[in-house]
Amino acid sequence: xxxxxxxxxxxxxxxxxxxxxxPGIVSAxxxxxxxxxxxxxxxxxxxxxxxxxxxYSEEKRLQQIESIERILNAMQLDPKTPLDIxxxxxxxxxxxxxxxxxxxVAIARAIGEELGLKLSNERINQLAYEAEIAYxxxxxxxxxxxxxxxxxxWFKKNPVGGPDFVERLNVQGQIEIVICSxxxxxxxxxxxxxxxxxxxxxxxxxxxxxEQAESIAVAGRKALEAGDLKEVGKFMNKSHQILQEIGVxxxxxxxxVDVARKQGAIGAKLTGGGGGGCMVALTPSESLQSRVxxxxxxxxxxxxxTKIGAIIR
Ligand code: MEV
Numbered sequence: 001x002x003x004x005x006x007x008x009x010x011x012x013x014x015x016x017x018x019x020x021x022x023p024g025i026v027s028a029x030x031x032x033x034x035x036x037x038x039x040x041x042x043x044x045x046x047x048x049x050x051x052x053x054x055x056y057s058e059e060k061r062l063q064q065i066e067s068i069e070r071i072l073n074a075m076q077l078d079p080k081t082p083l084d085i086x087x088x089x090x091x092x093x094x095x096x097x098x099x100x101x102x103x104x105v106a107i108a109r110a111i112g113e114e115l116g117l118k119l120s121n122e123r124i125n126q127l128a129y130e131a132e133i134a135y136x137x138x139x140x141x142x143x144x145x146x147x148x149x150x151x152x153x154w155f156k157k158n159p160v161g162g163p164d165f166v167e168r169l170n171v172q173g174q175i176e177i178v179i180c181s182x183x184x185x186x187x188x189x190x191x192x193x194x195x196x197x198x199x200x201x202x203x204x205x206x207x208x209x210x211e212q213a214e215s216i217a218v219a220g221r222k223a224l225e226a227g228d229l230k231e232v233g234k235f236m237n238k239s240h241q242i243l244q245e246i247g248v249x250x251x252x253x254x255x256x257v258d259v260a261r262k263q264g265a266i267g268a269k270l271t272g273g274g275g276g277g278c279m280v281a282l283t284p285s286e287s288l289q290s291r292v293x294x295x296x297x298x299x300x301x302x303x304x305x306t307k308i309g310a311i312i313r
Contacts, residue, residue: 004109052093096272174309184276233267240269248274
């Protein structure tokens, strides 16, 4: 029996833009997906016991099977290697939290352990990237990197396919956040493809938005490192605005962002692929965090209260 786990994540700056080489900032969260893998006699069995948004497992099933075959293939094993796989853990299967990458990291680690392969974190990260292709089509690599290593990091995709540019960020202590799920399952692949198509069709508008995204990530990083959380929040709000402009927000996400801001969150934005999925509110104190969380709960939404900062494997 082999075991493994991978972190969930929240993107503070740069989702979608990172796919095209703009830098972004991601933080692992203190929730993970765990996997147990056992060699089997025939076939692939997946017992998925994660708590999920309604319809998540069904909608992701084919991508999940493809992702496992991709991991096996990248390990130079038969993609149809018979395995029994159990998936669970504290990270809910909500779109936007890197649940697919966390599960791929967990499964790759567990397969490695079961087969007696000594896989480095670097190798696990590569395998999880391969798996992410099944879920995101053209992933940047930001989710699998956070799921593998944990922590708060600056991420820039390597444009020519070598190792990505990743830097750990230092912040003082940990900062409370609230994540709220719209309850809607999103198709990351379709969202990523949609942005690429619109960018191609309107290169002037998108060129300007991509420049803004880069400035926001740079300014957001400065503010985070200086401990100026008001500024961080301001740039998160700006980030939500440009995500709206590239067409990846939704009525539900915009509503949740408004609710958070009305309750005093100092910044709020969608996080991850959008089109449903989750948003994140910056709420740096336990009382503010509770107030925002309560407002979401009162409207019947599912939330996760956690912190960003140093969670390092
Ligand atoms: C998804 O969490 C983040 C996206 O930018 C896709 C990716 O970077 O692979 C939408």
